[in-house]
Amino acid sequence: MELNSNLLPRPLRGIIPPMVTPLMDRDTLDAAGVERLIEHILAGGVDGLFILGTTGEAPSLSYRLRYELIERVCARVKRRVPVLVGITDTSFVESVNIACKAKDAGAQAVVLAPPYYFPAGQAELLEYLKHLAPELPLPLFLYNMPYYTKLVFEPEMVQAAAEIAGVVGLKDSSGKMVYFHQLQSLLKDRPDFSLLIGQEELLAETILLGGHGGVSGGANLAPRLYVDLYNAACSKDLSAVESLRRKVMQISTSIYSVGKYESSYLKGLKCALSCMGICNDFMAEPFHRFRQAERKVIRRHLEELGIMEKR
Amino acid sequence: MELNSNLLPRPLRGIIPPMVTPLMDRDTLDAAGVERLIEHILAGGVDGLFILGTTGEAPSLSYRLRYELIERVCARVKRRVPVLVGITDTSFVESVNIACKAKDAGAQAVVLAPPYYFPAGQAELLEYLKHLAPELPLPLFLYNMPYYTKLVFEPEMVQAAAEIAGVVGLKDSSGKMVYFHQLQSLLKDRPDFSLLIGQEELLAETILLGGHGGVSGGANLAPRLYVDLYNAACSKDLSAVESLRRKVMQISTSIYSVGKYESSYLKGLKCALSCMGICNDFMAEPFHRFRQAERKVIRRHLEELGIMEKR
Amino acid sequence: MELNSNLLPRPLRGIIPPMVTPLMDRDTLDAAGVERLIEHILAGGVDGLFILGTTGEAPSLSYRLRYELIERVCARVKRRVPVLVGITDTSFVESVNIACKAKDAGAQAVVLAPPYYFPAGQAELLEYLKHLAPELPLPLFLYNMPYYTKLVFEPEMVQAAAEIAGVVGLKDSSGKMVYFHQLQSLLKDRPDFSLLIGQEELLAETILLGGHGGVSGGANLAPRLYVDLYNAACSKDLSAVESLRRKVMQISTSIYSVGKYESSYLKGLKCALSCMGICNDFMAEPFHRFRQAERKVIRRHLEELGIMEKR
Amino acid sequence: MELNSNLLPRPLRGIIPPMVTPLMDRDTLDAAGVERLIEHILAGGVDGLFILGTTGEAPSLSYRLRYELIERVCARVKRRVPVLVGITDTSFVESVNIACKAKDAGAQAVVLAPPYYFPAGQAELLEYLKHLAPELPLPLFLYNMPYYTKLVFEPEMVQAAAEIAGVVGLKDSSGKMVYFHQLQSLLKDRPDFSLLIGQEELLAETILLGGHGGVSGGANLAPRLYVDLYNAACSKDLSAVESLRRKVMQISTSIYSVGKYESSYLKGLKCALSCMGICNDFMAEPFHRFRQAERKVIRRHLEELGIMEKR
Secondary structure, eight states: OHHHHTTTTTSSEEEOBBOOOOETTTTTOOOHHHHHHHHHHOOOOOOOESSSSSSTTGSSOOOHHHHHHHHHHHHHHHHSEEEEEEEEOOOOOHHHHHHHHHHHHOOOOOEEEOOSSSOOOOOHHHHHHHHHGOOSSEEEEEEEEEEHSSSOOHHHHHHHHHHHHHHEEEOSSSSSSHHHHHHHTTTOOOSSSEEEEEEEGGGGHEEEEEEEEEEGGGGTTHHHHHHHHHHHHHTTTTHHHHHHHHHHHHHHHHHGGGSOTTTHHHHHHHHHHHHHTOOOOOOOOOOOOOOOOHHHHHHHHHHHTTSSOOO | OOOHHHHHOOSSOOOOOOOOOOEETTEEEEHHHHHHHHHHHTTTTSEEEEESSSSTTGGOHHHHHHHHHHHHHHHHTTTTOOOOOOOOOSSSSOOOOHHHHHHHHHHHEEEEEOOEEEEEEOOHHHHHHHHHGGGOSSOOEEEOOOHHOOOOHHHHHHHHHTTTEEEEEEESSOOOOHHHHHHHHTTTTOOSSSEEEGGGGGGGHHHTTTEEEOOGGGGGGOOHHHHHHHHHHHHOOOOHHHHHHHEEEEEEHHGGSSSOTHHEEEEEEEHHHHHHHHHOOOOOOOOOOHHHHHHHHHHHHHTTTTTSSSO | HHHHHHHOSSOOOOOOOOOOEEETTTTTEEEHHHHHHHHOOOOOOOOTTEETTTHHHGGSSSHHHHHHHHHHHHHHHTTSOEEEOOOOOOOHHHHHHHHHHHEEEEEEOOEEEOOOSSOHHHHHHHHHHHHHHOOOOOEEEEOHHHHHOOOOOOOHHHHHHSTTTOOOOOEEOOBBBBHHHHHHHTTTTTSSSEESSSOOGGGHHHHHTTEEEEGGGGGGGOOHHHHHHHHHHTOOOHHHHHHHHHHHHHHHHHHGGGSSSSTTOOOOOOHHHHHSSOOOOOOOOTOOOOOHHHHHHHHHHHTTTSOOOOO | HHHHHHHSSSSSEEEOOOOOOOEETTEEOHHHHHHHHHHHHHEEEEEEEESTTTTTTTGOOOOOHHHHHHHHHHHHHHHHEEEEOOOOOHHHHHHHHHHHHHHHOOOOEEEEEESSSSSSHHHHHHHHHHHHGGGEEEOEEEEHHHHHHOOOOHHHHHHHHTSSSTEEEEEEEBBBHHHHHHHHHTTOOOTTTTTEEEEEEGGGHHHTTTEEEEGGGGGGOOOHHHHHHHHHHHHHOHHHHHHHHHHHHHHHHHHHSSSSSTTHHHHHHHHHHHOOOOSOOOOTTOEEEEEEEHHHHHHHHHHHTTTOOOO
16 A cells, blocks of 8 residues: 555645546547546646546446546556545445556545445444455545435544544535534544545635545636635635635536536536537436537536637 | 247236345355255245345345356256346446346346436436347346435336337336326236336235236245235235235234344345245345344244244 | 214224315405315215315415314314314414314314424324323324425334324325335224325225225315225225226326426316316415416316216 | 614624524413523624524414514514514415514514425425515515425525515525525625525634625524624634634534434523523423433533533
8 A cells, every 4th residue: 555655645635626537438438538638637736636436427337447447547647646546336345346456557545435225324334434444455535425325424423434544534525514514523633634525616615614625526627726726725815715716606607507407517517528629528328418509508608717718 | 039038928927036145245155045045936936036136235246246146046047937137237338238147147137227326317217228228138127216226217207118129017116006006007008018016015906906916025035925915916815815915014014124224124034034044144235134133033033924933 | 072073983984085175365265165065075975074184285274264164164064974174283282273173163083294394203203192182172193294294103103102092093195005004014903093095096905905094185076986996995896996996097197197296286186176166276375276278188187087078 | 664674784794693482381481581592692792683493493383472472572672683583384374474473573574484384396486485575564584494394495596586575685504505605606796685694503604705694593502602703704814713613613513412313403502591591491392301411411511612610
């Protein structure tokens, strides 16, 4: 574990974008798109890269493709920033398998949401983590994502899990800041334990009030914006925070809000990257890419946001 | 498809037990247990065998183990009854992969619940099925299981899906008989389309009111009981129905109700099979087997039910 | 309690329609409609009348109007059948108040779903009933309606509640027959405790398998149909059950399924009664009556069902 | 409306505590406790007083008692701060009735969550508000409280509702700051429309990022603490925010977290006020007050927090 994790600060801080997975079709990576996307993101000054999360459509991808992605990403990033790899799975054994691939490819950490078919109790979840962590060759971030997994990592459980060797942080995508603040209170004596926020709409307050970083989907599009907001919040520059946050909210209420789908965020993000010429917008089932009408709306939003030039 | 599916009646009728997966540990089959369990079930006169469903803990198992199970089961059953194989997965590609293994091993049909990480809309689900069915080498049963998958196959959607070539039936585990009766109304002109019920507590009324069969978990323990109840209901023998149904309810309120876990059904069923000497009761994470105190309660229930002799 | 409750059989059996509340506007009864509706329902041979339930829009009505309805109904029914009055409320004191009005007006029993703002635990619910029952001047039916109240009366809790003096039965509108069958098992030594089913789509199996009756909304429209189905099921005449049940399902999939509203059942029912000339179709906020286009569809359905003559 | 609403700033800003309702028993106010509690709260420098909300157990109280409370509170407050009165009800007519009482007693505004028995659609909710607002004699605050009401006031709907004459603000208790920030974006051209936060754990970020105030339950106990935090956040004094916020989180993780009840917040708050000698801790059904063991824990927490002196 040593060599890889040398790269991993404790706590991990800053912007760690959850990378979109560029696809040509349901089982073929857009390999050139992957490389362009990595360079686009890294050019923004981010502090890590998280692949195979929800934004990366991981549960919809075959294992073969996930393994290919891990290798391509690690090979391209070349240790410029830490790579975190999602290993969330309903099967304990498959989670370990992915983690081993990640280690071999040169990643720095893995990220796990609760197994999401059978709803386990909190005691069962803790036992799960106690069995799993020793089998993993990389440090582990927990991923609280109750909307998709149905299960919450309850605050007291996280406090107990933080005592397990190898468990180094948590990403919260519950959208409930009371939960996030409870974790901060319970873990106040663990300054090395990373507390990261999923929703980019909550990044400003997270950093202003002592959180460590953000796993901001919009940083696929505009990485510098999120890095700037993170830095402004770190240095308590409230007027810069206010103006940067306004842009972040604009992305949220435009790019992520086309149509009234649960999946508007994912579809909008991938469509925007395609409009920008960065990667293909094919989506794995059960979703499909935006059609022409919606694509025009996304393109107009990108122009209004100043991310693309007006034609 | 022809050879295998010759074995598959249209509609499929009767008792098709959802087989428990006997395990030695989290990634090792209890191979001898698998064989004993198959013979125990088939001796009860069942009309099919469904492996890798919820009762089979499929989502918790590695793909390697699932493939091994498919092969062992098909080899042992030797076409005495149709084998149905669960292919539910969050990844389209992996569902197809399992279906191909099932075909190669000699199974007769596959069973699919909706992909259960990203919540798709009904139109997306229908499109999913339209893309998937042509890729499958075996007939497909839909599996409505909203408690675990969060998604319902809505009645109108099932009506549309029943038009897709290869879609031959539906197993409903929603527990909502109004839904089941709506399907019966909507599909009344499709007498070849199987409508099967999951909950064994609802088997009597399902058959009395025109349903085709039951995927009854308790038939792992006492296959003859469920076959007898099915037959009594088919022949409208209401007094036999009443006394057999009472036994079915007793299993439900005893074996499946030890402790107050969501998982009491699964744990109780596997523990009972172990008490009966049929197979190991190891459970894949996130669950664990019953401990000694609970095992004693299960044993006492089995004695009271007359399934095991009193010591 | 004696005089009124002489009228109340133990257990109460048969069809007890949940009466629609005819309104002229949001705080005015359609008094003539109430009378016509009562006579229409009673002419069908029903075994009781339940007012101020969900179908009666009780939570949307002012207390003044509820009290007026209680008086008018009891005065019109004149003890021809037992009148049951809904007293569900978030306030204990107001539930008692309504029950006292019901007693004074000559009703025979009251019906209570759990208080539905604050979600109480099962122990709190049981305590609630232990405090409430002694304050009530009439026998009490529990009303399990988790969709609207968020709370379930769990089976073990019902078993305990059935020991409280004055608690005489339960109406289940959960739609979960497993729950209903569990209650039957747990209360098999209490033949005087009424178990009634809400959903009319489940009436046939309820009666065939030992339940006592149905609180069938469609009996506002076609009371004789539900009474006939109840009688056929009591006498185990399965072929009559089958043909009557088909008509019940037709009402469900036509009259209750216009538009895609949660409230289609209520709107369709009230609209149909208006088409039939029985009462006004005004609905209390937050709903509104069907408009002309939907009304035409309802009218066509009524003709196809043979409830109204074709024009 | 003019005279009363002169007292109501637009937008309303600051700390507006949701007052606990002191009770002697289920239908008797603790009248002396009401007066002590009002003086305790007002001494803390708050900007308003909100009665008959969730914290005030309004849905559990009889109308008679609610009316008595409105009169006593208005008489005691004597226009020192604006009084806001909860009128949430399942019945449109009863909401209007309470609003009229509030006007007559001298209150300045009313507060309404969606009717919470029948789940209305967003269009129905908007129509509800369009019908209701003209019937109300006082300005109206919306109250977003999906946990208890099951219904959200969706952002676009709030934007439309803000155009209705008399609708002057919204209190959000969803706990979802993304929602709150969306409202801020959508209403950025309506600086007179108050956006208030329910959860006190979110007060700091709300004010730092442009929200107007907080309806903080803890201000029943320690009003000055919340007023100080509000002021520190208004003046962007981040170090004061940090230390005050730590105390607010301590109240949340101690006083509100005794036992594992959904109702721990309410029980803890009322118990603490009783320990402090301010008012009785009787709770309306379906809840009951803390027993002796839990009361000792609350008392110890109050001492540790410095709210009470150590004995």
